[in-house]
Amino acid sequence: MSLTDAYLDTAAQAMTLLGVPEVAASWEKNSALTDMTVAALAGHLAYQVFSVTPALQEPTSHEAPIPLLEHYARAAWIDAPLDGEANAGIRAKGEDIASEGAQVLLVRVRAALGEQKVALPRVQSGRVVFMPQTGWALSLDDFLVTRMIELAVHMDDLAVSVGIAAPNIPATAFDPVLTLLARLAARRHGQAALLRALARAERAPSAINAL
Template sequence: MNLKDAYLDTAAQAVTLLGAPEVAASWAKSSALAEMTVGGLAGHLAYQVFSVTSALQEPISKEAPIPLLEHYARAAWIDAPLDGEVNSGIRANGEDIASEGPQALLERARATLAEQKAALPPVRGDRVVFMPQTGWALSLDDFLVTRMMELAVHMDDLAVSVGIAAPELSATAFDPVLTLLAGLAARRHGQAALLRALARVERAPAAINAL
């Protein structure tokens, strides 16, 4: 299984979660994320799938792709305040996507995934994907890793919000997500802190968050 297959598998898990009756039943309730409803969180989760179609529709970029960790070093939402413009915009976008209701969102996500299953496999992993919302480019493979990380984190958020078990990622999807999060955690806290958190609980720091 390559990264494209791993992404499609993870996206399918997200779409299945969007169809859980517990999600629809809690749509207007508060989620596990501050100031976000379950519906808004579901919309944000679905957006991760929709964004892949948007990326594939962009003309092939002549921009040089930046490294994956550099993408997060530049990201405006990293460490942005909850009530800041960036996070407020993310929440508003999720709520806007959710405004069509749980069934309509589920059907849209299913249709999008079906289109991607046909469109994504032939595309080269080194294709350069320009992201207008950021102003820089990534390789398709790196972009898909960002989507898998978002899907993994927000599937857990959504599952916790409605009291069901979070999906287990395939090893092919989990490995690059874990590598990315470990790299971000090491950059934030230092290598020693990460090593101690994983191997020396008696010396582990209080926090080892990646984001």
């Protein structure tokens, strides 16, 4: 299965999660993330799907794509304080996206995903996506991996926030997500720390977070 299929399957799971009654019932409550309501978190989760549409509508970029690990090395939001501009902007954008309520958000996600199911399989290999919010480009495959990691992490956040079990993403999506997270964790903490966390409980570090 291709990364395109893996992304579409993961996005479909996110759509299903956004439609569960517990999400709408908890809409105005605080989420599991500091200073973020369930509505804002749902909006941020939905944004990961919405962000793929312009990547398919714009012509392929002539910018040279950067490696995926370099993308995360440059990302302004990593290690930014919770009250800093980057994270405050993420929360505000999530609230704005969700401002019309749970049902409208679900309809919008369903429509976007329906369009992407038609458009993505038609995209030529080697497509490059320029991201104006960052100022650099990624290959489409790498861009879809960034969407899958966001979907996987925030589906867990949303499920925990409303008291339900988090969905298991497809193996075809979990493998690239796990690989990326492991590489980011190793870069942050070192290879030995990651190996010990996975294989030696008696020597495992207290933290092995990737992001």
